[in-house]
Amino acid sequence: MMKNKPIALVLLVLLIFIHNTSGSSQDDQGQLQVGFYAKTCPDAEAIIHEVVRRAVVADPRNAAILLRLHFHDCFVEGCDGSILINNDLDGELKAAGNAGVTGFDIIEDAKARLESACPAVVSCADIVALAARDAVSLSNGPFYQVPTGRRDGRISKMSLAADLPDVDDSIEVQKSKFKQKGLSHKDLVLLSGGAHTIGVTACFFMQNRLYNFASRGGSDPAIHPLFLPELKAKCPLNGDVNVRIALDRTSQFIFDDQILYNIRSGFAVIASDARLNDDHDTRQVLNSYIGGSKGSNKTGPSFKEDFTAAMVNMGKIDVKTGSKGEIRRVCSAVN
Numbered sequence: 001m002m003k004n005k006p007i008a009l010v011l012l013v014l015l016i017f018i019h020n021t022s023g024s025s026q027d028d029q030g031q032l033q034v035g036f037y038a039k040t041c042p043d044a045e046a047i048i049h050e051v052v053r054r055a056v057v058a059d060p061r062n063a064a065i066l067l068r069l070h071f072h073d074c075f076v077e078g079c080d081g082s083i084l085i086n087n088d089l090d091g092e093l094k095a096a097g098n099a100g101v102t103g104f105d106i107i108e109d110a111k112a113r114l115e116s117a118c119p120a121v122v123s124c125a126d127i128v129a130l131a132a133r134d135a136v137s138l139s140n141g142p143f144y145q146v147p148t149g150r151r152d153g154r155i156s157k158m159s160l161a162a163d164l165p166d167v168d169d170s171i172e173v174q175k176s177k178f179k180q181k182g183l184s185h186k187d188l189v190l191l192s193g194g195a196h197t198i199g200v201t202a203c204f205f206m207q208n209r210l211y212n213f214a215s216r217g218g219s220d221p222a223i224h225p226l227f228l229p230e231l232k233a234k235c236p237l238n239g240d241v242n243v244r245i246a247l248d249r250t251s252q253f254i255f256d257d258q259i260l261y262n263i264r265s266g267f268a269v270i271a272s273d274a275r276l277n278d279d280h281d282t283r284q285v286l287n288s289y290i291g292g293s294k295g296s297n298k299t300g301p302s303f304k305e306d307f308t309a310a311m312v313n314m315g316k317i318d319v320k321t322g323s324k325g326e327i328r329r330v331c332s333a334v335n
């Protein structure tokens, strides 16, 4: 018995090897993987990065725009570039929940460059995911590896976007909408609260919070008394609802954890962020990051690291891989 042990071990290793290699071609087709374009379009990520870098240098607001675009893509029909389709009168882009979503020209610019470098290889869905990553890192946020290999969807319908999270959703509804997408309440805090460290909101989304909270006519009691007049001055009753104000009042263009402190202390700008402090579970998540990078709790989890893990989770929502979907020639229309 003892004498045969090394042979048995070698056989076992060989078997595992054969099993893994024979399965890998299938897996490669069916799963996202980091470096998916390494052989087919080696410069893909560099090309996208350069387009995003130029866009953010030209206008720093583009970083937030691209980050939001990825979220709105993933939450309707999965991360399949369906939000980019613009040839349909009742496409998902026309849904109320997608109001203000832009950044399409930047994605289309990257797509055009990729088509000349390696035609029909890189999906629009992957461009959106990689552009969001680059937007975060160019805003002083963390850089992370994005598993790629998404294919583009062919369906874009306004009705499918009815379930997008809404700024006035209760925390229960927010949690349930994230759960439906396979995301936890921790992902909710990291993604929703976390992403709002950059970017702006139109005063349109502040109306209920400031002047008709819970349809009762007043303001959200969660707003700090010192912050309420500031918000009201920026978004006056019957004022221009298209005026935009920073979601993180102290550092609109910098990806940092200040937003978490704001939310904890009544300085959240939009109602959905404020709700993260109302609930036991989500408040615990907020608390776990507060202090972590600012002194007292040095051993706590890292907001930036966990944010990137949550982004990777979001980027996996209902992806189309392998033989599903297509690689669009242009991002604004199906082939």
Ligand code: HEM
Residues within 6 Å of the ligand: 061, 063, 064, 065, 067, 068, 071, 099, 100, 101, 165, 166, 167, 168, 174, 191, 192, 195, 196, 198, 199, 200, 201, 202, 203, 205, 247, 270, 272
């Ligand atoms: C409960 C979930 C969420 C709600 C209700 C929500 C709501 C909003 C609203 C109302 C705005 C202002 C939009 C405008 O005025 O055009 C906004 C902006 C933004 N959202 Fe969210 N959001 C949520 C989750 C997320 C997630 C998961 C991400 C990304 C991971 C994200 C990224 C952004 C960014 C970056 C902006 C700024 C966009 C800009 O400056 O143009 N949001 N969000």
